[in-house]
Amino acid sequence: MTGEGGGEGGGSPGGSLGPRRYDPRVPGSKGARVTPDQMVVWRRFLEVHAVVVGALEAELDEARELPLAWYDVLVSLQEAPGHRLRMQDLARRVLFSRSGLTRLVDRMVDAGYVERERCEDDRRGTFAVLTPAGAACLRAASGIHLRGVRDHFVRHLAADDVAAMATALGRILAAETGPEPGDG
Amino acid sequence: MTGEGGGEGGGSPGGSLGPRRYDPRVPGSKGARVTPDQMVVWRRFLEVHAVVVGALEAELDEARELPLAWYDVLVSLQEAPGHRLRMQDLARRVLFSRSGLTRLVDRMVDAGYVERERCEDDRRGTFAVLTPAGAACLRAASGIHLRGVRDHFVRHLAADDVAAMATALGRILAAETGPEPGDG
DNA sequence: GGCACCTAGTTGCACCAACAACTACTATCG
DNA sequence: CGATAGTAGTTGTTGGTGCAACTAGGTGCC
Numbered sequence: 001m002t003g004e005g006g007g008e009g010g011g012s013p014g015g016s017l018g019p020r021r022y023d024p025r026v027p028g029s030k031g032a033r034v035t036p037d038q039m040v041v042w043r044r045f046l047e048v049h050a051v052v053v054g055a056l057e058a059e060l061d062e063a064r065e066l067p068l069a070w071y072d073v074l075v076s077l078q079e080a081p082g083h084r085l086r087m088q089d090l091a092r093r094v095l096f097s098r099s100g101l102t103r104l105v106d107r108m109v110d111a112g113y114v115e116r117e118r119c120e121d122d123r124r125g126t127f128a129v130l131t132p133a134g135a136a137c138l139r140a141a142s143g144i145h146l147r148g149v150r151d152h153f154v155r156h157l158a159a160d161d162v163a164a165m166a167t168a169l170g171r172i173l174a175a176e177t178g179p180e181p182g183d184g
Numbered sequence: 185m186t187g188e189g190g191g192e193g194g195g196s197p198g199g200s201l202g203p204r205r206y207d208p209r210v211p212g213s214k215g216a217r218v219t220p221d222q223m224v225v226w227r228r229f230l231e232v233h234a235v236v237v238g239a240l241e242a243e244l245d246e247a248r249e250l251p252l253a254w255y256d257v258l259v260s261l262q263e264a265p266g267h268r269l270r271m272q273d274l275a276r277r278v279l280f281s282r283s284g285l286t287r288l289v290d291r292m293v294d295a296g297y298v299e300r301e302r303c304e305d306d307r308r309g310t311f312a313v314l315t316p317a318g319a320a321c322l323r324a325a326s327g328i329h330l331r332g333v334r335d336h337f338v339r340h341l342a343a344d345d346v347a348a349m350a351t352a353l354g355r356i357l358a359a360e361t362g363p364e365p366g367d368g
Numbered sequence: 369g370g371c372a373c374c375t376a377g378t379t380g381c382a383c384c385a386a387c388a389a390c391t392a393c394t395a396t397c398g
Numbered sequence: 399c400g401a402t403a404g405t406a407g408t409t410g411t412t413g414g415t416g417c418a419a420c421t422a423g424g425t426g427c428c
Contacts, residue, residue, distance in 0.1 A: 034330050038338040041346050044353035045337075049233045050279050051360045069414095087377060095234050100415050102378055107414095124376040124423045146218050153229075154222040156356040162225050164348040169228035172340045176235045253384095271407060284385050286408055308393045308406040374425070384415080394405075 048153075056148045063144045066137065069094065070108060071145060074138040077114070077130040084117065084129040113137055232337075240332045247328045250321065253278065253288060255329060258297065258322040261314035268301065268313040297321055 034042070057068045076093040077083050085093070091101040105128050108114040113134030119125030130138075157165070218226075241252045260277040261267050269277070275285040289312050292298040297318030303309030314322075341349070 034334045034338055037346050037350065038341070039333075041341070041349045041353065042333050042337055044350065044357060045233070046237075047279075048353050048356050048360075049229070051357065053230075055360065067414095088375090097416050098377065099379075099417080103414075106378095119376090122376080122424075126377065149223075149226050150218045152360060153226055153356065154218055156359050157222070157225070157352050161348060161352040162221055164345060165225045165352060166221065166228065168341050168345040168349060169225065169232050172232050172337065173228055173235065175340050176232075176239070176336060251384095272405090281386050282407065283387075283409075287384075290408095303406090306394075306406080310407065370428095372425100372427085374423100376423080377421090379418105379420075381418090382416095385413090387412085388410090390407105390409075392406085392408100394403100396401100396403080398399105398401085 052152045055152045056145060059148050060141060060145055064137070064141045066141050069096070069104060070111075070113070071138070071141055073104065073108060073128070074113065074130065074134055074141070077128060078135065078138055082129075083135070084127040086119065087126050087128060090128055108134070236336045239336050240329060243332050244325060244329055248321070248325045250325050253280070254292060254295075254297070255322070255325055257288065257292060257312070258314065258318055258325070261298070261312060262319065262322055266313075267319070268311040270303065271310050271312060274312055292318070 053068070060066050060068055060071060072094045073090065076090055077085055080089075087101055087105070088098065090096075090105075091098055094101070096104065105114055105116070108128075109116060111133075113131055115129045115131055117127040117129050119127055154162070237252070244250050244252055244255060256278040257274065260274055261269055264273075271285060271289070272282065274280075274289075275282050278285070280288065289298055289300070293300060295317075297315055299313045299315055301311040301313050303311055338346070
């Protein structure tokens with residue numbers, strides 16, 4: 001999935017897209033192209049993401065009727081000072097659009113896990129605040145989630161895998177998200 | 185983002201969830217909780233996925249008006265013998281549900297990239313077959329996509345990163361897709 | 369102080385994906 | 399051969415997600 005569709009027709013980041021003659025099965029491509037080894041990593045990366053996230057979602061939903069997106073919101077609020085976050089900041093954290101977060105928070109308010117609170121300093125703003133019920137839900141869910149992360153993901157990683165991946169992924173994040181790291 | 189309250193970057197664990205010695209609910213593996221280092225890898229994994237896939241989707245859609253899911257289907261068909269695949273096999277490949285794939289193929293048939301073909305051996309079955317237009321679309325798109333994979337992902341990986349990640353991710357896949365992962 | 373411009377959040381709308389029910393076909397067993 | 403169970407694919411329905419438009423409030427500039 002989302003793997004190679006053939007080869008690469010040359011081209012540098014700023015240059016023109018090149019010709020379309022190539023053979024994906026010839027490993028002779030080199031230079032700035034994506035090598036087969038690199039493509040294997042990319043494909044496995046996608047597949048692992050799909051499989052592991054799918055498993056975590058299923059477990060969390062089965063055990064607690066809790067969608068993974070809800071869990072993300074609960075974690076973000078739990079970690080925030082005062083257990084509250086402006087909608088926009090929360091949206092950035094959980095990688096949602098504003099509108100998507102509005103609806104998501106609507107549902108979580110209905111469920112009693114979150115409350116909205118008017119921001120006094122900036123009357124445009126709204127805080128999403130974790131309720132006791134939300135915190136309790138998170139406590140109960142975190143065990144399930146962490147167990148899943150361990151069983152489906154980190155359990156298979158040796159110590160040097162962890163180190164190597166932390167470094168490599170950190171390098172990608174640093175480059176892709178700009179000078180400031182995405183987490184702080 | 186689907187992480188947990190554990191600390192990031194080896195600093196203090198930001199939330200009340202992290203500093204737990206071990207969770208008694210964790211079955212049969214005392215002390216084998218998720219360490220902060222492991223949690224960092226998991227969170228970065230998720231973040232990299234979101235950022236890189238988002239960038240690739242945007243580039244492909246901007247340049248070719250081609251959703252990433254369409255590209256995945258084109259790639260799968262291109263790689264298949266006879267440039268055709270049974271719906272079910274295709275669904276497994278692109279990690280879609282049966283119904284989702286039916287609708288997706290509907291759209292791609294409308295676009296002229298794919299054709300349906302009755303399976304003679306098993307009259308229940310249907311093949312999705314790549315059309316010349318689909319192959320042409322894929323050729324044009326693959327350059328953009330591969331460039332994106334290189335620029336946003338593999339470019340940041342050293343040679344031993346590639347080796348380490350291929351091994352580690354392969355181990356996860358083998359474990360998660362081999363036996364039934366029905367933990368819970 | 370008033371107007372243009374910006375930001376925060378919500379809502380209308382369209383699209384997309386999954387679940388479950390359904391049709392069509394195949395395989396198994398008596 | 400006919401009944402039952404199982405498989406392949408499609409369709410009805412439902413829920414979630416993003417873009418663009420909209421409202422409300424803030425900021426800068428004169």
